[in-house]
Amino acid sequence: CDRLNARSDLAGMKVLVTAGATRERLDPVRYMTNDSSGKMGFAIVEAARARGAEVTTVYGNVTAQVPAGIRRIQIESAQELYDVMMREAPEQDIIIQAAAVCDYRFEKTAKSKIKKDEGEALTLTLTENPDVAKAVGAIKKKGQTLVGFAAETDNVKKNAVDKLKKKNLDMIVANDVTKPGAGFNVDTNIAALITKDGVEEEPLMTKRELADKILDKIVELRK
Ligand code: CTP
Ligand code: CA
Numbered sequence: 001c002d003r004l005n006a007r008s009d010l011a012g013m014k015v016l017v018t019a020g021a022t023r024e025r026l027d028p029v030r031y032m033t034n035d036s037s038g039k040m041g042f043a044i045v046e047a048a049r050a051r052g053a054e055v056t057t058v059y060g061n062v063t064a065q066v067p068a069g070i071r072r073i074q075i076e077s078a079q080e081l082y083d084v085m086m087r088e089a090p091e092q093d094i095i096i097q098a099a100a101v102c103d104y105r106f107e108k109t110a111k112s113k114i115k116k117d118e119g120e121a122l123t124l125t126l127t128e129n130p131d132v133a134k135a136v137g138a139i140k141k142k143g144q145t146l147v148g149f150a151a152e153t154d155n156v157k158k159n160a161v162d163k164l165k166k167k168n169l170d171m172i173v174a175n176d177v178t179k180p181g182a183g184f185n186v187d188t189n190i191a192a193l194i195t196k197d198g199v200e201e202e203p204l205m206t207k208r209e210l211a212d213k214i215l216d217k218i219v220e221l222r223k
Pocket of ligand 2: 101102103
């Protein structure tokens with residue numbers, strides 16, 4: 001759409017978008033991960049680029065096509081994401097964290113394939129990962145705009161508002177992933193844009209349309 005591409009309201013802005021899922025390795029052939037195709041994050045990347053921003057994406061495992069013509073940093077684990085974000089965040093004007101980060105990792109990553117012990121249960125211990133968005137929020141600079149996502153199955157708004165506060169975000173994009181058209185690996189979403197001033201419910205729309213709504217709201221917040 002020409003009208004979408006004609007805007008340049010993010011010209012000169014440094015925008016960082018995280019996308020996809022982290023993977024936490026158990027052994028050389030196994031890992032734990034979250035649902036995420038990367039589609040929502042990459043839709044924001046495309047929209048921000050079309051509006052003139054200088055875009056960086058930090059992405060984990062994705063099934064969506066990684067956008068070309070922008071700065072791309074690939075990570076695997078939540079710890080790697082944390083390390084990259086602690087380095088990159090201070091340089092950015094706008095940070096949008098759409099990545100699905102594993103809250104836990106395996107306490108130990110085995111160097112060789114773990115063999116099964118027939119007839120025995122296997123117990124694995126998980127260790128908490130750093131909360132990247134919270135850490136980015138803790139070092140937020142004046143003039144930065146931080147946005148997070150919350151994919152919920154119940155108490156969507158209450159959970160999202162709690163995360164907005166806890167992570168020192170300016171906006172959280174909340175979606176109920178049980179709604180048809182709002183789940184994973186689809187081209188549409190149904191979201192609520194939540195700021196300290198209130199909740200804006202968005203109807204079903206494409207991820208690209210939602211990406212522009214999110215950027216519109218960010219531009220408005222920065223005025
Ligand atoms: N997030 C993060 N680091 C984590 C977990 C989450 O940066 N270790 C970010 C996500 O990228 C997202 C936001 O925090 O922008 C909310 O993620 P979510 O999983 O919904 O929130 P949690 O705080 O992990 O709470 P819970 O999973 O218990 O609902
Ligand atoms: Ca989580």
